[in-house]
Amino acid sequence: VIISDAMGMGAITNNYGFEEAIVLAVLAGTDILLYTGNQYNGRSLVAEVTRIIRQNIDANILSEARIDASYDRIMTLKNKIPVSVIPSPYVPETPFLISAFPNPFNNTVRIRLSVNRHIYESVPLRIYSSSGQLIRHVDLSVRGHGDYEIAWDGTSADGKAVSSGIYIYTAEINGRYVSGKMALLK
Known part of the structure; x- marks a missing residue:
């Protein structure tokens, strides 16, 4: 050639x-x-x-x-020329995952943070409206790897019920963010 x-x-x-x-x-x-x-x-x-x-x-x-x-x-x-895929010995590890269930929800949703590292800190968990307005802020006290949960009853920080819609939940650990969407149906 x-x-x-x-x-x-x-x-x-x-x-x-x-x-x-x-x-x-x-x-x-x-x-x-x-x-x-x-x-x-x-x-x-x-x-x-x-x-x-x-x-x-x-x-x-x-x-x-x-x-x-x-x-x-x-x-x-x-x-x-043989072409083969050699698996990498390094697989990037996600330090934490976040999920909400049930989703969609009516009265209460459980937001779970799964941590797979030994992290000892306060982790901010925030819930936003689909327009970006902060609805609720909770600090989770993380003490090592494991699952941490909060229950959200569909109310804002001042205790008022929020309307049906899509809400975004986020958590941050050491400058890394994870987020998800949940739907409140009334």
Whole structure:
């Protein structure tokens, strides 16, 4: 498989036009043309190169057999190189998850924070309306890994019942946030 150098380099562009460089490279036996961008005159570079090659095949300057031979060489090489997925020994760990149940809810919803690290701090849990208004703020006292829950009865910080709708709940630990949506149906 023969791969070109950058087709846009000065040694080529200073001496040959775009179309002429493509035709000469293919006639010289180049199988893969390398470019440093993906646009040519505001159009897709791949579409332009394909158009030029097709046009020159139709004009009998390039042969379709020559293009097929390049394709066959590329596929033969591709099939010789094994590709495998090697599992990474590092799997990023989510330090905590948050969920609400039942969801949707009518009277009371339980918001659960599941912590899988030894964290000892006060974790702010906030409930917002769908318009972004803070409805309720509770600090959960987290003492190590485990599940922590609060029950929310659908009232604001001043004890007033909120209307039916979508509410967002969030928690923050060490600058990392998790959130979810819950629906209150009355």
